[in-house]
Amino acid sequence: MIYTSTRDNTVRVSASEAIAKGISADGGLFVPMTIPTLNLVDIERIARLDYIGRAKEILKLYLTDFTDDEISMCVQGAYREGKFSSPKIAPLYKLNDDAHVLELWRGPTCAFKDMALQLLPYLLTVSAGKTRKDTKIVILVATSGDTGKAALEGFKDVPNTEILVFYPVDGVSPMQKLQMTTQEGENVGVCAIEGNFDDAQSGVKAIFTNREIEQKFAENHMAFSSANSINWGRLAPQIVYYVSAYCDLVKSGSVKLGDPMNVVVPTGNFGNILAAFYAKQMGVPIKKLVCASNANNVLTDFLETGTYNKNRPFYCTTSPSMDILISSNLERLLFLLSGQDAQSTKKWMEQLSATGTYTVSDKVFSAIQELFSAGFCDDEDTKRTIRKIFDEYHYLCDTHTAVALNVYAAYKTKTGDKTPTVIASTANPYKFSKSVLRALKSHIRSADEFDMVEELHEVSGAPVPPQLANLKGKEPRFTKVSAKEDMAKVVFEMLGL
Numbered sequence: 233m234i235y236t237s238t239r240d241n242t243v244r245v246s247a248s249e250a251i252a253k254g255i256s257a258d259g260g261l262f263v264p265m266t267i268p269t270l271n272l273v274d275i276e277r278i279a280r281l282d283y284i285g286r287a288k289e290i291l292k293l294y295l296t297d298f299t300d301d302e303i304s305m306c307v308q309g310a311y312r313e314g315k316f317s318s319p320k321i322a323p324l325y326k327l328n329d330d331a332h333v334l335e336l337w338r339g340p341t342c343a344f345k346d347m348a349l350q351l352l353p354y355l356l357t358v359s360a361g362k363t364r365k366d367t368k369i370v371i372l373v374a375t376s377g378d379t380g381k382a383a384l385e386g387f388k389d390v391p392n393t394e395i396l397v398f399y400p401v402d403g404v405s406p407m408q409k410l411q412m413t414t415q416e417g418e419n420v421g422v423c424a425i426e427g428n429f430d431d432a433q434s435g436v437k438a439i440f441t442n443r444e445i446e447q448k449f450a451e452n453h454m455a456f457s458s459a460n461s462i463n464w465g466r467l468a469p470q471i472v473y474y475v476s477a478y479c480d481l482v483k484s485g486s487v488k489l490g491d492p493m494n495v496v497v498p499t500g501n502f503g504n505i506l507a508a509f510y511a512k513q514m515g516v517p518i519k520k521l522v523c524a525s526n527a528n529n530v531l532t533d534f535l536e537t538g539t540y541n542k543n544r545p546f547y548c549t550t551s552p553s554m555d556i557l558i559s560s561n562l563e564r565l566l567f568l569l570s571g572q573d574a575q576s577t578k579k580w581m582e583q584l585s586a587t588g589t590y591t592v593s594d595k596v597f598s599a600i601q602e603l604f605s606a607g608f609c610d611d612e613d614t615k616r617t618i619r620k621i622f623d624e625y626h627y628l629c630d631t632h633t634a635v636a637l638n639v640y641a642a643y644k645t646k647t648g649d650k651t652p653t654v655i656a657s658t659a660n661p662y663k664f665s666k667s668v669l670r671a672l673k674s675h676i677r678s679a680d681e682f683d684m685v686e687e688l689h690e691v692s693g694a695p696v697p698p699q700l701a702n703l704k705g706k707e708p709r710f711t712k713v714s715a716k717e718d719m720a721k722v723v724f725e726m727l728g729l
Protein backbone atom coordinates (compact mmCIF):
# COMPACT_ATOMS: atom_id res chain seq x y z
CA MET A 233 0.00 0.00 0.00
CA ILE A 234 1.43 3.32 -1.09
CA TYR A 235 0.44 6.64 0.45
CA THR A 236 0.40 10.00 -1.29
CA SER A 237 -0.25 13.61 -0.28
CA THR A 238 -3.56 15.42 -0.73
CA ARG A 239 -1.63 18.44 -2.07
CA ASP A 240 0.93 16.70 -4.28
CA ASN A 241 0.04 13.35 -5.78
CA THR A 242 3.57 12.65 -6.97
CA VAL A 243 4.45 11.97 -3.30
CA ARG A 244 5.00 8.27 -2.59
CA VAL A 245 5.55 7.02 0.97
CA SER A 246 5.02 3.79 2.87
CA ALA A 247 2.55 3.47 5.74
CA SER A 248 5.32 3.73 8.31
CA GLU A 249 6.72 6.87 6.69
CA ALA A 250 3.24 8.42 6.62
CA ILE A 251 2.78 7.67 10.32
CA ALA A 252 6.28 8.75 11.38
CA LYS A 253 6.01 12.05 9.49
CA GLY A 254 2.40 12.84 10.45
CA ILE A 255 1.96 15.48 7.77
CA SER A 256 3.43 15.83 4.27
CA ALA A 257 6.11 18.48 3.69
CA ASP A 258 3.79 20.26 1.22
CA GLY A 259 1.25 20.79 4.01
CA GLY A 260 -1.04 18.05 2.67
CA LEU A 261 -2.26 14.96 4.49
CA PHE A 262 -1.23 11.41 3.72
CA VAL A 263 -3.83 9.11 2.20
CA PRO A 264 -3.62 5.55 0.87
CA MET A 265 -3.68 5.58 -2.94
CA THR A 266 -6.11 2.68 -3.07
CA ILE A 267 -8.72 1.61 -0.57
CA PRO A 268 -8.62 -2.10 0.31
CA THR A 269 -11.92 -3.93 0.10
CA LEU A 270 -13.83 -6.41 2.21
CA ASN A 271 -16.50 -8.64 0.71
CA LEU A 272 -19.33 -10.21 2.67
CA VAL A 273 -17.39 -13.42 3.16
CA ASP A 274 -14.56 -11.42 4.72
CA ILE A 275 -17.00 -9.59 6.96
CA GLU A 276 -18.61 -12.86 8.05
CA ARG A 277 -15.16 -14.21 8.92
CA ILE A 278 -14.09 -11.06 10.77
CA ALA A 279 -17.36 -11.05 12.71
CA ARG A 280 -16.31 -14.30 14.37
CA LEU A 281 -13.22 -12.61 15.89
CA ASP A 282 -12.97 -10.49 19.02
CA TYR A 283 -12.09 -6.79 18.79
CA ILE A 284 -8.35 -7.42 18.82
CA GLY A 285 -8.70 -9.99 16.05
CA ARG A 286 -10.86 -7.64 14.01
CA ALA A 287 -8.36 -4.80 14.45
CA LYS A 288 -5.49 -6.99 13.22
CA GLU A 289 -7.44 -7.99 10.10
CA ILE A 290 -8.34 -4.42 9.15
CA LEU A 291 -5.03 -2.79 10.02
CA LYS A 292 -2.91 -5.22 8.07
CA LEU A 293 -4.73 -4.14 4.90
CA TYR A 294 -3.49 -0.56 5.42
CA LEU A 295 -0.14 -1.05 7.16
CA THR A 296 1.40 -3.28 4.57
CA ASP A 297 5.01 -2.61 5.56
CA PHE A 298 4.32 -3.84 9.10
CA THR A 299 4.86 -7.56 9.72
CA ASP A 300 1.98 -9.62 11.16
CA ASP A 301 3.96 -9.89 14.41
CA GLU A 302 4.38 -6.12 14.60
CA ILE A 303 0.67 -5.55 14.05
CA SER A 304 -0.18 -8.15 16.69
CA MET A 305 2.19 -6.58 19.19
CA CYS A 306 0.72 -3.09 18.58
CA VAL A 307 -2.92 -4.11 18.74
CA GLN A 308 -2.50 -6.37 21.75
CA GLY A 309 -0.63 -3.64 23.62
CA ALA A 310 -3.30 -1.06 22.84
CA TYR A 311 -6.41 -3.04 23.68
CA ARG A 312 -5.09 -5.51 26.25
CA GLU A 313 -7.27 -6.66 29.11
CA GLY A 314 -7.93 -4.06 31.77
CA LYS A 315 -7.35 -0.96 29.65
CA PHE A 316 -10.96 -0.61 28.53
CA SER A 317 -13.98 -0.89 30.80
CA SER A 318 -15.70 -3.31 28.42
CA PRO A 319 -14.21 -6.60 27.18
CA LYS A 320 -15.81 -5.74 23.82
CA ILE A 321 -13.65 -2.54 23.69
CA ALA A 322 -16.27 -0.70 21.60
CA PRO A 323 -19.63 -2.19 22.65
CA LEU A 324 -22.99 -1.38 21.09
CA TYR A 325 -25.84 -0.33 23.36
CA LYS A 326 -29.25 -0.97 21.85
CA LEU A 327 -31.55 1.98 22.52
CA ASN A 328 -34.43 0.66 20.41
CA ASP A 329 -35.00 -1.40 17.27
CA ASP A 330 -33.38 1.21 15.03
CA ALA A 331 -30.82 3.00 17.18
CA HIS A 332 -27.62 1.46 18.47
CA VAL A 333 -25.16 3.55 20.46
CA LEU A 334 -21.52 2.69 19.76
CA GLU A 335 -19.75 3.39 23.05
CA LEU A 336 -16.31 4.57 22.04
CA TRP A 337 -15.40 6.00 25.46
CA ARG A 338 -14.55 2.85 27.37
CA GLY A 339 -10.78 3.61 27.37
CA PRO A 340 -8.46 5.12 29.99
CA THR A 341 -9.44 8.78 29.43
CA CYS A 342 -13.18 8.24 28.83
CA ALA A 343 -13.31 9.73 25.31
CA PHE A 344 -13.31 8.11 21.88
CA LYS A 345 -9.81 9.44 21.22
CA ASP A 346 -8.48 6.49 23.24
CA MET A 347 -9.57 4.11 20.49
CA ALA A 348 -6.78 5.47 18.29
CA LEU A 349 -4.41 7.04 20.79
CA GLN A 350 -3.86 3.87 22.77
CA LEU A 351 -2.65 2.33 19.51
CA LEU A 352 -0.79 5.25 17.92
CA PRO A 353 2.31 5.18 20.19
CA TYR A 354 2.87 1.55 19.23
CA LEU A 355 2.37 2.26 15.53
CA LEU A 356 4.64 5.27 15.74
CA THR A 357 7.41 3.46 17.59
CA VAL A 358 7.40 0.64 15.03
CA SER A 359 7.24 3.17 12.16
CA ALA A 360 10.11 5.24 13.55
CA GLY A 361 12.19 2.08 13.98
CA LYS A 362 11.77 1.43 10.26
CA THR A 363 12.30 4.95 8.96
CA ARG A 364 14.38 7.07 11.33
CA LYS A 365 16.48 5.16 13.83
CA ASP A 366 18.17 7.08 16.71
CA THR A 367 15.78 10.00 16.42
CA LYS A 368 13.67 11.20 19.31
CA ILE A 369 10.09 11.81 18.26
CA VAL A 370 8.45 14.95 19.52
CA ILE A 371 4.67 14.78 19.47
CA LEU A 372 2.91 18.12 19.29
CA VAL A 373 -0.79 18.17 19.94
CA ALA A 374 -3.44 20.83 19.60
CA THR A 375 -6.52 19.79 21.51
CA SER A 376 -10.09 20.88 22.02
CA GLY A 377 -9.96 18.79 25.20
CA ASP A 378 -10.06 15.08 24.64
CA THR A 379 -7.18 14.45 22.25
CA GLY A 380 -4.72 16.07 24.63
CA LYS A 381 -5.42 13.81 27.55
CA ALA A 382 -5.72 10.69 25.41
CA ALA A 383 -2.40 11.44 23.69
CA LEU A 384 -0.66 12.19 27.01
CA GLU A 385 -1.90 8.94 28.43
CA GLY A 386 -0.92 6.99 25.33
CA PHE A 387 2.59 8.45 25.04
CA LYS A 388 3.42 8.77 28.76
CA ASP A 389 6.91 7.34 29.35
CA VAL A 390 7.10 5.76 25.89
CA PRO A 391 10.88 5.56 25.28
CA ASN A 392 12.35 7.99 22.75
CA THR A 393 9.30 10.23 22.64
CA GLU A 394 8.38 13.63 24.09
CA ILE A 395 4.85 14.94 24.03
CA LEU A 396 3.64 18.51 24.34
CA VAL A 397 -0.03 19.49 24.37
CA PHE A 398 -1.58 22.91 23.70
CA TYR A 399 -5.18 23.60 24.70
CA PRO A 400 -7.37 26.75 24.46
CA VAL A 401 -7.33 28.28 27.94
CA ASP A 402 -11.11 28.80 28.14
CA GLY A 403 -12.14 26.14 25.65
CA VAL A 404 -12.17 22.92 27.65
CA SER A 405 -14.35 21.54 30.46
CA PRO A 406 -13.01 21.64 34.05
CA MET A 407 -12.68 17.86 34.07
CA GLN A 408 -10.80 17.88 30.75
CA LYS A 409 -8.47 20.56 32.08
CA LEU A 410 -7.79 18.70 35.31
CA GLN A 411 -7.15 15.49 33.39
CA MET A 412 -4.42 17.23 31.40
CA THR A 413 -2.83 19.46 34.01
CA THR A 414 -2.37 16.56 36.45
CA GLN A 415 -0.81 14.26 33.85
CA GLU A 416 2.03 12.10 35.15
CA GLY A 417 5.08 10.97 33.21
CA GLU A 418 8.64 12.15 32.55
CA ASN A 419 8.25 13.00 28.86
CA VAL A 420 5.08 15.10 28.98
CA GLY A 421 4.25 18.82 28.86
CA VAL A 422 0.97 20.76 28.81
CA CYS A 423 0.45 24.44 28.03
CA ALA A 424 -2.70 26.55 27.78
CA ILE A 425 -2.83 29.17 25.03
CA GLU A 426 -4.78 32.41 24.83
CA GLY A 427 -6.92 31.57 21.82
CA ASN A 428 -9.37 28.96 20.61
CA PHE A 429 -8.81 25.46 19.21
CA ASP A 430 -8.30 26.71 15.65
CA ASP A 431 -5.49 28.97 16.91
CA ALA A 432 -3.86 26.03 18.66
CA GLN A 433 -4.20 23.83 15.59
CA SER A 434 -2.87 26.49 13.21
CA GLY A 435 0.06 27.15 15.56
CA VAL A 436 1.00 23.48 15.67
CA LYS A 437 0.70 23.16 11.89
CA ALA A 438 2.93 26.22 11.43
CA ILE A 439 5.61 24.70 13.68
CA PHE A 440 5.42 21.42 11.78
CA THR A 441 6.03 23.03 8.42
CA ASN A 442 8.68 25.55 9.56
CA ARG A 443 11.94 24.58 7.82
CA GLU A 444 14.16 26.40 10.32
CA ILE A 445 12.68 24.60 13.27
CA GLU A 446 12.94 21.33 11.39
CA GLN A 447 16.64 22.00 10.82
CA LYS A 448 17.26 22.76 14.48
CA PHE A 449 15.47 19.58 15.44
CA ALA A 450 17.49 17.49 13.01
CA GLU A 451 20.72 18.84 14.50
CA ASN A 452 19.52 17.62 17.88
CA HIS A 453 18.39 14.20 16.57
CA MET A 454 14.75 15.05 17.00
CA ALA A 455 11.79 15.05 14.63
CA PHE A 456 8.18 16.13 14.98
CA SER A 457 5.20 13.97 14.56
CA SER A 458 1.54 14.54 15.10
CA ALA A 459 -0.98 12.78 17.28
CA ASN A 460 -3.86 14.81 15.84
CA SER A 461 -6.17 13.18 13.38
CA ILE A 462 -4.10 14.61 10.55
CA ASN A 463 -1.87 11.59 11.27
CA TRP A 464 -2.94 8.51 9.31
CA GLY A 465 -2.06 6.45 12.38
CA ARG A 466 -5.06 8.04 14.08
CA LEU A 467 -7.45 7.38 11.21
CA ALA A 468 -6.71 3.73 10.54
CA PRO A 469 -7.61 2.50 14.06
CA GLN A 470 -10.92 4.36 13.81
CA ILE A 471 -11.97 2.45 10.70
CA VAL A 472 -11.85 -0.72 12.76
CA TYR A 473 -14.74 0.12 15.06
CA TYR A 474 -17.14 0.83 12.22
CA VAL A 475 -16.39 -2.56 10.68
CA SER A 476 -16.68 -4.06 14.15
CA ALA A 477 -20.04 -2.36 14.81
CA TYR A 478 -21.44 -3.79 11.58
CA CYS A 479 -20.16 -7.23 12.57
CA ASP A 480 -21.91 -6.90 15.94
CA LEU A 481 -25.19 -5.83 14.33
CA VAL A 482 -25.04 -8.88 12.08
CA LYS A 483 -24.15 -11.17 14.96
CA SER A 484 -27.02 -9.91 17.13
CA GLY A 485 -29.47 -10.34 14.25
CA SER A 486 -30.24 -6.61 14.09
CA VAL A 487 -29.01 -6.51 10.49
CA LYS A 488 -28.91 -9.29 7.90
CA LEU A 489 -25.41 -9.76 6.42
CA GLY A 490 -25.28 -7.49 3.39
CA ASP A 491 -28.13 -5.22 4.48
CA PRO A 492 -27.19 -1.63 5.22
CA MET A 493 -26.75 0.41 8.38
CA ASN A 494 -26.54 4.18 8.78
CA VAL A 495 -23.88 5.89 10.83
CA VAL A 496 -24.30 9.15 12.78
CA VAL A 497 -21.18 10.91 14.04
CA PRO A 498 -20.83 13.99 16.27
CA THR A 499 -18.20 15.81 14.28
CA GLY A 500 -15.48 18.38 14.82
CA ASN A 501 -12.29 17.83 12.88
CA PHE A 502 -14.02 15.33 10.53
CA GLY A 503 -11.70 12.49 11.59
CA ASN A 504 -14.23 10.14 13.11
CA ILE A 505 -16.76 10.44 10.29
CA LEU A 506 -13.99 10.13 7.71
CA ALA A 507 -13.12 6.76 9.22
CA ALA A 508 -16.75 5.72 8.69
CA PHE A 509 -16.45 6.90 5.09
CA TYR A 510 -13.39 4.67 4.65
CA ALA A 511 -15.30 1.73 6.12
CA LYS A 512 -18.04 2.35 3.57
CA GLN A 513 -15.55 2.58 0.70
CA MET A 514 -14.03 -0.70 1.88
CA GLY A 515 -17.37 -2.42 1.35
CA VAL A 516 -19.09 -2.27 4.73
CA PRO A 517 -22.77 -1.79 3.85
CA ILE A 518 -23.29 1.76 5.07
CA LYS A 519 -26.15 3.71 3.50
CA LYS A 520 -25.86 7.26 4.85
CA LEU A 521 -23.16 9.00 6.81
CA VAL A 522 -24.90 11.57 9.00
CA CYS A 523 -22.67 14.42 10.12
CA ALA A 524 -23.84 16.06 13.36
CA SER A 525 -22.54 19.47 14.45
CA ASN A 526 -23.23 21.87 17.30
CA ALA A 527 -23.80 25.64 16.87
CA ASN A 528 -20.45 25.78 15.05
CA ASN A 529 -22.26 24.41 12.02
CA VAL A 530 -19.71 25.11 9.32
CA LEU A 531 -19.84 21.45 8.20
CA THR A 532 -23.63 21.37 8.02
CA ASP A 533 -23.57 24.32 5.67
CA PHE A 534 -20.73 22.88 3.65
CA LEU A 535 -22.29 19.46 3.18
CA GLU A 536 -25.59 21.07 2.22
CA THR A 537 -24.26 23.72 -0.17
CA GLY A 538 -20.75 22.80 -1.33
CA THR A 539 -19.38 26.08 0.02
CA TYR A 540 -17.13 26.02 3.06
CA ASN A 541 -17.11 29.32 4.94
CA LYS A 542 -15.34 29.70 8.22
CA ASN A 543 -15.99 33.45 8.37
CA ARG A 544 -18.62 33.27 11.06
CA PRO A 545 -18.86 33.65 14.82
CA PHE A 546 -17.09 31.04 16.94
CA TYR A 547 -19.27 29.68 19.75
CA CYS A 548 -18.09 28.05 22.98
CA THR A 549 -20.73 25.35 23.43
CA THR A 550 -21.50 22.60 25.91
CA SER A 551 -19.93 20.16 23.43
CA PRO A 552 -16.48 21.81 23.37
CA SER A 553 -14.68 18.99 21.56
CA MET A 554 -16.69 19.98 18.48
CA ASP A 555 -16.04 23.73 18.74
CA ILE A 556 -14.05 23.85 15.53
CA LEU A 557 -14.35 25.95 12.39
CA ILE A 558 -11.47 24.43 10.42
CA SER A 559 -12.09 20.71 9.99
CA SER A 560 -8.72 19.38 8.90
CA ASN A 561 -9.75 15.96 7.71
CA LEU A 562 -12.22 17.31 5.22
CA GLU A 563 -9.16 17.76 3.00
CA ARG A 564 -8.86 14.00 2.69
CA LEU A 565 -12.50 13.68 1.65
CA LEU A 566 -12.15 16.37 -1.02
CA PHE A 567 -9.06 14.66 -2.39
CA LEU A 568 -10.83 11.30 -2.62
CA LEU A 569 -14.10 12.59 -4.04
CA SER A 570 -12.35 14.70 -6.66
CA GLY A 571 -10.67 11.54 -7.99
CA GLN A 572 -7.35 12.20 -6.18
CA ASP A 573 -7.11 15.65 -7.69
CA ALA A 574 -4.29 17.16 -5.60
CA GLN A 575 -4.25 20.37 -7.58
CA SER A 576 -7.87 21.22 -6.83
CA THR A 577 -7.55 20.11 -3.24
CA LYS A 578 -4.51 22.32 -2.78
CA LYS A 579 -6.31 25.24 -4.40
CA TRP A 580 -9.32 24.89 -2.05
CA MET A 581 -7.08 24.67 1.01
CA GLU A 582 -5.13 27.75 -0.08
CA GLN A 583 -8.38 29.64 -0.61
CA LEU A 584 -9.45 28.55 2.86
CA SER A 585 -6.35 29.95 4.50
CA ALA A 586 -6.33 33.12 2.38
CA THR A 587 -10.03 34.02 2.43
CA GLY A 588 -11.68 31.59 4.85
CA THR A 589 -13.91 30.12 2.15
CA TYR A 590 -13.99 27.88 -0.93
CA THR A 591 -16.54 26.15 -3.12
CA VAL A 592 -15.97 22.62 -4.38
CA SER A 593 -16.64 21.41 -7.92
CA ASP A 594 -20.04 20.05 -8.96
CA LYS A 595 -18.53 16.60 -9.17
CA VAL A 596 -17.37 16.67 -5.54
CA PHE A 597 -20.60 18.25 -4.34
CA SER A 598 -22.83 15.67 -5.97
CA ALA A 599 -20.71 12.86 -4.48
CA ILE A 600 -21.11 14.50 -1.07
CA GLN A 601 -24.88 14.69 -1.44
CA GLU A 602 -25.04 11.04 -2.32
CA LEU A 603 -22.99 9.97 0.70
CA PHE A 604 -23.78 12.40 3.48
CA SER A 605 -26.61 13.96 5.36
CA ALA A 606 -25.92 16.78 7.80
CA GLY A 607 -27.56 18.58 10.70
CA PHE A 608 -26.78 20.58 13.80
CA CYS A 609 -28.30 21.47 17.13
CA ASP A 610 -27.71 24.19 19.72
CA ASP A 611 -27.07 23.85 23.45
CA GLU A 612 -30.77 24.03 24.38
CA ASP A 613 -31.62 21.12 22.09
CA THR A 614 -28.57 19.24 23.34
CA LYS A 615 -29.87 19.60 26.88
CA ARG A 616 -33.38 18.52 25.91
CA THR A 617 -32.00 15.49 24.13
CA ILE A 618 -29.98 14.33 27.15
CA ARG A 619 -33.16 14.60 29.22
CA LYS A 620 -35.36 12.86 26.66
CA ILE A 621 -32.97 9.95 26.17
CA PHE A 622 -32.64 9.54 29.92
CA ASP A 623 -36.40 9.65 30.49
CA GLU A 624 -37.23 7.31 27.62
CA TYR A 625 -34.44 4.76 27.89
CA HIS A 626 -32.80 5.43 31.25
CA TYR A 627 -29.57 5.89 29.29
CA LEU A 628 -27.20 8.70 30.24
CA CYS A 629 -25.30 10.28 27.35
CA ASP A 630 -22.81 13.12 27.18
CA THR A 631 -23.34 16.41 25.34
CA HIS A 632 -21.51 15.35 22.14
CA THR A 633 -23.45 12.13 21.85
CA ALA A 634 -26.64 14.11 22.50
CA VAL A 635 -25.89 16.32 19.48
CA ALA A 636 -25.66 13.16 17.38
CA LEU A 637 -28.87 11.71 18.81
CA ASN A 638 -30.71 14.97 18.18
CA VAL A 639 -29.53 15.20 14.58
CA TYR A 640 -30.41 11.55 14.06
CA ALA A 641 -33.96 12.14 15.28
CA ALA A 642 -34.32 15.07 12.89
CA TYR A 643 -32.88 12.98 10.03
CA LYS A 644 -35.39 10.23 10.71
CA THR A 645 -38.31 12.63 10.82
CA LYS A 646 -37.21 14.30 7.59
CA THR A 647 -36.47 11.15 5.59
CA GLY A 648 -38.52 8.41 7.21
CA ASP A 649 -35.40 6.26 6.88
CA LYS A 650 -35.75 3.24 9.19
CA THR A 651 -32.38 1.67 8.42
CA PRO A 652 -30.72 0.36 11.61
CA THR A 653 -28.39 3.10 12.73
CA VAL A 654 -25.16 3.25 14.68
CA ILE A 655 -24.72 6.47 16.65
CA ALA A 656 -21.12 7.14 17.65
CA SER A 657 -20.97 7.98 21.36
CA THR A 658 -17.77 9.89 21.88
CA ALA A 659 -17.43 10.68 25.60
CA ASN A 660 -18.44 9.43 28.99
CA PRO A 661 -21.07 11.77 30.50
CA TYR A 662 -18.97 12.44 33.61
CA LYS A 663 -16.43 14.33 31.53
CA PHE A 664 -19.12 16.99 31.16
CA SER A 665 -20.95 16.58 34.46
CA LYS A 666 -22.19 20.15 34.77
CA SER A 667 -23.90 20.29 31.39
CA VAL A 668 -25.32 16.79 31.74
CA LEU A 669 -26.58 17.45 35.26
CA ARG A 670 -28.20 20.71 34.15
CA ALA A 671 -30.11 18.74 31.56
CA LEU A 672 -31.57 16.52 34.27
CA LYS A 673 -32.09 19.04 37.09
CA SER A 674 -32.93 22.72 37.22
CA HIS A 675 -31.26 23.24 40.59
CA ILE A 676 -27.72 22.01 41.18
CA ARG A 677 -26.47 21.58 44.76
CA SER A 678 -22.93 22.85 44.35
CA ALA A 679 -20.70 24.26 41.64
CA ASP A 680 -17.74 22.08 42.65
CA GLU A 681 -16.83 19.70 39.82
CA PHE A 682 -16.66 16.61 42.02
CA ASP A 683 -19.85 17.47 43.93
CA MET A 684 -21.53 17.58 40.52
CA VAL A 685 -20.08 14.19 39.63
CA GLU A 686 -21.54 12.85 42.87
CA GLU A 687 -24.93 14.46 42.27
CA LEU A 688 -25.07 13.21 38.70
CA HIS A 689 -24.37 9.74 40.00
CA GLU A 690 -27.21 10.03 42.55
CA VAL A 691 -29.64 11.27 39.92
CA SER A 692 -28.73 8.86 37.13
CA GLY A 693 -27.25 5.79 38.78
CA ALA A 694 -24.66 5.63 35.99
CA PRO A 695 -21.29 4.37 37.24
CA VAL A 696 -18.55 6.98 37.73
CA PRO A 697 -15.31 5.97 35.95
CA PRO A 698 -12.66 5.58 38.68
CA GLN A 699 -10.05 7.40 36.60
CA LEU A 700 -12.22 10.55 36.77
CA ALA A 701 -13.23 10.14 40.44
CA ASN A 702 -9.56 9.75 41.37
CA LEU A 703 -8.68 13.21 40.06
CA LYS A 704 -10.37 14.75 43.10
CA GLY A 705 -7.88 16.74 45.18
CA LYS A 706 -5.01 16.15 42.77
CA GLU A 707 -2.63 19.14 42.40
CA PRO A 708 -2.08 20.41 38.83
CA ARG A 709 1.49 20.02 37.56
CA PHE A 710 1.14 22.27 34.50
CA THR A 711 -0.21 25.79 34.93
CA LYS A 712 1.54 27.70 32.12
CA VAL A 713 -0.55 29.96 29.86
CA SER A 714 1.12 31.29 26.72
CA ALA A 715 0.26 33.75 23.95
CA LYS A 716 -0.61 31.95 20.72
CA GLU A 717 2.35 33.62 18.99
CA ASP A 718 4.78 32.01 21.46
CA MET A 719 4.02 28.35 20.86
CA ALA A 720 7.37 27.64 19.19
CA LYS A 721 9.17 29.20 22.16
CA VAL A 722 7.25 26.94 24.53
CA VAL A 723 8.32 23.91 22.49
CA PHE A 724 11.99 24.91 22.64
CA GLU A 725 11.77 25.55 26.37
CA MET A 726 10.29 22.19 27.08
CA LEU A 727 12.90 20.38 25.02
CA GLY A 728 15.75 22.44 26.45
CA LEU A 729 16.83 23.73 23.02
Ligand SMILES: *Cc1c(COP(=O)(O)O)cnc(C)c1O
Pocket residue numbers: 343344345378379461498499500501502503504505553554632658659
Ligand atom coordinates in the same frame (compact mmCIF):
# COMPACT_ATOMS: atom_id res chain seq x y z
C1 LIG B 1 -12.81 14.81 19.23
C2 LIG B 1 -14.22 14.65 19.63
C3 LIG B 1 -15.25 14.78 18.71
C4 LIG B 1 -15.01 15.16 17.26
O1 LIG B 1 -14.34 14.15 16.55
P1 LIG B 1 -13.65 14.49 15.14
O2 LIG B 1 -12.93 13.26 14.77
O3 LIG B 1 -12.71 15.63 15.43
O4 LIG B 1 -14.72 14.88 14.21
C5 LIG B 1 -16.54 14.55 19.14
N1 LIG B 1 -16.80 14.24 20.42
C6 LIG B 1 -15.83 14.14 21.35
C7 LIG B 1 -16.19 13.82 22.75
C8 LIG B 1 -14.50 14.32 20.99
O5 LIG B 1 -13.54 14.19 21.91
